[in-house]
Amino acid sequence: MRRFIIDTDTASDDAVALVMALTYPDVTIEAITVVCGNMPLEQGVQNALYTVELCGKQVPVYPGAVAPLLRPLEAAHDYHGQDGLGDIGLPLSGRVPAERHAVDVLRETIRRYPSEITLVALGPLTNLALALTLEPELASLVRECIVMGGSVSGGNVTPVAEYNAWVDPEAAKIVFASGMPIKLVDWQLSSRYGMLTPEEEGQLQAQGTSLATFCVDIQRVAREVSQKNLQRGIVLADPLTMAIALEPETATETGRFFVDVATDSLTRGQTIVDIGNVLQREPNVEVVLTASHERFVQLLHRAVR
């Protein structure tokens, strides 16, 4: 049995990733820790609680950082809707999260299960950066940390930066430099292997279950934005990341590179991935280079069955 902690700024693709993990057989989710990002903290917490309830599970949800380390939060309502789950009228309020601080739960759970915890980070890395700053030795106690974030080349918020790394670039910098074993699922990879076309969405919905309906319906705003931008489908970055966390073979090729994060104005949040080893620095991140789209879609289907 594997132990996961999922750190998430729960919006529409995080929710699908949560469904995948919550329904997966041999994985115990020790905690869902929420961080501000796509959604303000409070909304992300409610969305995570709703998703857990919908899956009929008891996993505790802990609220974490309410703001990036050094910058004001810039949420992504435009892409995920006001409530983060597509504004389709779900009852996303009133649930009560667990009492402890997400960062404390991260610290304690990692210490309780040394070398056992798989961290899946689906939002800005603020919670993880805080835990690692408080206790740098946690880096060596984590089994693996699979991060959705950054971009080997190109971005989605600026020409060079992906959202999670851009919202809290200092946190990303801290996490990448921490020495923790990190596997990176970047924006470029997600766009290529984690995109769901309208046909594929249709096939998913055709499963007819409440989870299938949920997973498809909450993409409403994201789908509209993607169509307006003439994209072939919606990018499910967090679900692809979860697929790789659940079944590592979903990543078909990886490489170890030195990765750092720019924090200055024009290039804020850009992940510098030294593929050509120009800097001749010790590699610190295993970057997923190719993935299996088929496997990803299979995992999606199995999750909502």
Place this chain on the structure above:
Amino acid sequence: MRRFIIDTDTASDDAVALVMALTYPDVTIEAITVVCGNMPLEQGVQNALYTVELCGKQVPVYPGAVAPLLRPLEAAHDYHGQDGLGDIGLPLSGRVPAERHAVDVLRETIRRYPSEITLVALGPLTNLALALTLEPELASLVRECIVMGGSVSGGNVTPVAEYNAWVDPEAAKIVFASGMPIKLVDWQLSSRYGMLTPEEEGQLQAQGTSLATFCVDIQRVAREVSQKNLQRGIVLADPLTMAIALEPETATETGRFFVDVATDSLTRGQTIVDIGNVLQREPNVEVVLTASHERFVQLLHRAVR
């Protein structure tokens, strides 16, 4: 009875400040939380433990952040000696600190005594920044935070930056922006009102107690450096800060200004004190503008008696 938490990167002037607080009648020191700064964390912890023991007290000492938020630590062995207490051969190792993390102790103690805790910050603000980032509402639960750091004009590490603000400028930025009621004892003020001349050092030592001897002897390296730099005496910034914390009337004039901290290369760690209100921003810090040197010296004498 007043409740203090003292956050300190315990070097030679911190130790004197600790002596002043530990021997002061109506103050309960709930905790001494140590942060890296003048000394690496481990050495600062040992120095604090030794000082508490020398004073015959039972105050717990908690280790905190081992590095600034985003930068490598640059300690100040040149000014305080290798062991931080003047390299006069004190047995500064082997003592065992309390078990909890300084940042957790800060969080819990402030919550336990809402509006009661006086925080005295004598080192870089990393511990405080971490506590405030984890729980922003702590800012409104602190009674007052007296900070030694920054400079209204001029600096001691660079032409514009004081050491504590320079070592972890991001932490200082977070703390100043937190909304916590802050009273700032800056470098300029410390140089003017917190300087002890050789005569004054002699008078202190003439008290003949072990604490008097300790307080004077541990300034050995600092004294040599100050003489080499042709200064009239040694600047006891932390003790002046403690004097103002213990007896607020030691500050004879203050002003409320907007204060921010530069984090960029050339001006890293500079505190921008908007005395002329050029930015027309809400004041966030009460800056001590003048202090009573006499009162400060009296407090010193009383402490070592």
Place this chain on the structure above:
Amino acid sequence: MRRFIIDTDTASDDAVALVMALTYPDVTIEAITVVCGNMPLEQGVQNALYTVELCGKQVPVYPGAVAPLLRPLEAAHDYHGQDGLGDIGLPLSGRVPAERHAVDVLRETIRRYPSEITLVALGPLTNLALALTLEPELASLVRECIVMGGSVSGGNVTPVAEYNAWVDPEAAKIVFASGMPIKLVDWQLSSRYGMLTPEEEGQLQAQGTSLATFCVDIQRVAREVSQKNLQRGIVLADPLTMAIALEPETATETGRFFVDVATDSLTRGQTIVDIGNVLQREPNVEVVLTASHERFVQLLHRAVR
């Protein structure tokens, strides 16, 4: 006989400085070179042409840089009025400047009279920076460059930056690093010794000449702003600078320090004056530390007589 080039972003205090120089006996003004700053280039050129004409002189006026090196121009209409000369209805258009580029005139004139030219820089340092970048050896051919700009401590646009250094900080950085013999008249000095009280303005106007009327009337907007800000008078920074250029004894005390300029966000344009020699760098600027207000006022009176 001395040879001057005056580089100016001609607004209300520049104009007074021009009057002082144009009416001074033993000085030949080889050229007035205009730079964008307080005014867009075109308006500054017109204001300089008008001032020369009013003084009945033939000095050529050359237009220079239309924008700072790397940043958009932020003019100062609020302080100097829309036309830069107090919006008192002067006919400030239609005059035709000389044909050459200010930067070329600077280069050639300095080369024509090696070690003879006194440069008086009353605006942002863009023109000078361009000349020095094109021909670094000009730095050693200038007799002296008296610069109005920067601030030893405190600022007027931000808490730490003076306008001229702030508008084009990169240019200031280039000029200070050029090796040219620079005498700096900073904002702090100008505020202290170059301020004209209402009484002193009255005495100047009482001279009854057209130049006296001009020099006082064009301060209309500046006077209003200063009164609103509860200042004791108007600061005539450029005229004080010109007084020091014309009669060096107006500066009663100077010091040589290393000076650099911050170009980053929060401290953009701050002049770092290493008075304490913290950086232990070679001094590159002679900073005027005190000046004679009486002498300055005398020079003003003589100019408009």
Place this chain on the structure above:
Amino acid sequence: MRRFIIDTDTASDDAVALVMALTYPDVTIEAITVVCGNMPLEQGVQNALYTVELCGKQVPVYPGAVAPLLRPLEAAHDYHGQDGLGDIGLPLSGRVPAERHAVDVLRETIRRYPSEITLVALGPLTNLALALTLEPELASLVRECIVMGGSVSGGNVTPVAEYNAWVDPEAAKIVFASGMPIKLVDWQLSSRYGMLTPEEEGQLQAQGTSLATFCVDIQRVAREVSQKNLQRGIVLADPLTMAIALEPETATETGRFFVDVATDSLTRGQTIVDIGNVLQREPNVEVVLTASHERFVQLLHRAVR
């Protein structure tokens, strides 16, 4: 007949590009303007003069900027040899350049032939930035400016920056923002279409002319470095750029994008090419996306015949 100005930091690949232009039939090279870059200015001037002489031409060579706008020069002796032409013993000293400043020649020549000048920029953009800063209207008088520099993705000096843009990023920023019609030949394109394999070098040398020998021999150091780095051949970025300048059809595909340049620490010199139009800014650069390697090689062969 077309009029060219070639701006170059003449090292081993610039020299080949010069040979191509100097031997091309219908092009008049009005001037070769030299800028510091791969070589210190003086050496670049000598290398250009030698190359012109070897081609038996009379084109004047003008020295320009001796340093980047704001930074010290970091030359590339490691890649091009101490003398920039492979250290093969060529007599590269003693020739006398034309007397005027490169930047002045750029300004005057562009004005003399409005809409006629094709600028080919083969080095850091310092000279061009200075000309455009002095006279912004030059941007609209240039027929076209073909720039070798920057990188759509990946770099050669840092993981994200190409040398020319990195050496003087502020200059590149100024030039890209100037409004001048720019066609960009970036590092990525050059690596793909401008690489010469050992076989292709052999075929070129087999022409047996002195120019063929020169063009191949001066790549000695570059060849060694490339082999050590396990590259398939040497990248002739400047010659590919010149091929596109001489015969625009060598570029087989281009796109117009918004391009800016990062100037901050970690990403200094990175060209931000907004291919996805994330910033929704007006395109300012035509970026060459594919080129004809065959055509490029043909042009090379014709040049040395």
